Amino acid sequence: MQPFGCLLWAPMDAVFKALAGRSRRKLLDELHKNNGQTLTEMCGHIDATRQAVAKHLAVLESANLVATHWRGREKLHYLNPVPLHEIYERWIGKYERHRLATLSELKKGLEENKKASHHAKAEIRLRHLHQHHP
Amino acid sequence: MQKPKFVYVTYINTTPEKLWAALTTTDLIRQYWSGRTNTSTWKKGAVLESQSPKGELEWSGKILESKRLRKLSYTFDLDNKEGPSRVTMEIAAPKRTDSHQTSAIKLTVTHDKFPAGSKTLVGISHGWPTILSSLKTLLETGTAIGFAFKG
Numbered sequence: 001m002q003p004f005g006c007l008l009w010a011p012m013d014a015v016f017k018a019l020a021g022r023s024r025r026k027l028l029d030e031l032h033k034n035n036g037q038t039l040t041e042m043c044g045h046i047d048a049t050r051q052a053v054a055k056h057l058a059v060l061e062s063a064n065l066v067a068t069h070w071r072g073r074e075k076l077h078y079l080n081p082v083p084l085h086e087i088y089e090r091w092i093g094k095y096e097r098h099r100l101a102t103l104s105e106l107k108k109g110l111e112e113n114k115k116a117s118h119h120a121k122a123e124i125r126l127r128h129l130h131q132h133h134p
Numbered sequence: 135m136q137k138p139k140f141v142y143v144t145y146i147n148t149t150p151e152k153l154w155a156a157l158t159t160t161d162l163i164r165q166y167w168s169g170r171t172n173t174s175t176w177k178k179g180a181v182l183e184s185q186s187p188k189g190e191l192e193w194s195g196k197i198l199e200s201k202r203l204r205k206l207s208y209t210f211d212l213d214n215k216e217g218p219s220r221v222t223m224e225i226a227a228p229k230r231t232d233s234h235q236t237s238a239i240k241l242t243v244t245h246d247k248f249p250a251g252s253k254t255l256v257g258i259s260h261g262w263p264t265i266l267s268s269l270k271t272l273l274e275t276g277t278a279i280g281f282a283f284k285g
Contacts, residue, residue: 011145036137067143069244078141085263086270 015083018063024056031079138246144266145238148273150203150225165278166268176200182208212254220247
C-alpha cells in the first residue's frame with residue numbers, strides 16, 4: 001500500500017504548477033462555463049497569441065486538468081476535474097464535506113445578499129437625491 | 135456531429151487486466167460506486183442494471199460495445215422517462231510524451247448523447263469524478279474511498 005508514495009508526487013506537482021498560472025485558471029473557467037471548445041474558441045478568452053494559448057492548453061493537458069476529444073479533425077478541450085477531486089479527497093475528511101458545503105452556501109448567500117442590499121441602498125440614495133433635487 | 139458533454143480522464147497505476155476486471159465485476163464495482171451494484175454479463179446487447187445499496191433499481195442500460203481490455207460502452211437510462219444517454223470507457227497506455235508515469239493506464243470516460251433538457255446531466259457532473267477517483271484509489275491501494283451521492 002502506497003497511497004501518496006513518490007510515484008504519485010509528479011502528477012500532483014504538475015496540477016499545482018498548472019494552476020499557478022492566472023491565464024490557465026481563466027481557460028479552465030471558460031471550459032467550466034462551456035465544455036468542449038476548440039483552440040480557436042479558447043483564443044477568444046485571453047489576450048495571448050494562438051501559440052501561447054496552445055502552450056497553456058498543453059500544460060493543462062499534461063497535468064490532466066484538460067481532457068481532449070477528437071471530433072473529425074477538430075480537437076475539443078474538456079475540463080477534467082478528476083485530479084482536483086483527488087486533492088479534495090486527500091485533505092477533506094468524509095465527515096467535513098457536508099459542513100463545508102453548508103458553509104460555502106452560507107458565504108455565497110450572504111455575499112449575494114450584500115450585493116443586493118448595496119444595490120438597494122444605492123437606489124434609495126438615488127431616489128432621495130431625485131426627491132431633493134428634482 | 136454532436137459533441138460529448140463530458141470527457142473524464144484518469145491515470146491509474148495498474149494493468150489493463152485489473153482495470154477491465156474492476157469495470158466489469160459487480161463485487162469490485164460495489165466498492166468504488168459506494169455500495170451500488172452494476173450487474174450485467176457485459177456482452178454486447180446484454181442488459182445492465184444498477185441498484186442502490188438497498189437493492190432498488192436506479193438506472194438501467196444496454197451494452198453497446200464490449201472489447202475486452204479496450205472499450206466498454208453502454209446506454210445510461212435513469213428511470214425518469216427522459217430517454218437514455220451513452221457512456222463509453224476506453225482503456226489505453228499513455229503516450230510517452232505525457233508527464234505522467236509511463237506505467238500508468240489511461241482511462242477515458244465519455245458521457246454523451248443526452249436528450250435535450252436532460253436532468254441526468256446535473257447529477258453526472260458530480261458523480262463521475264467521485265467514482266473515478268475512488269476507482270483509482272481502489273486499484274492503487276486496495277481500498278476504495280467511501281462517499282455519499284448527492285441527492
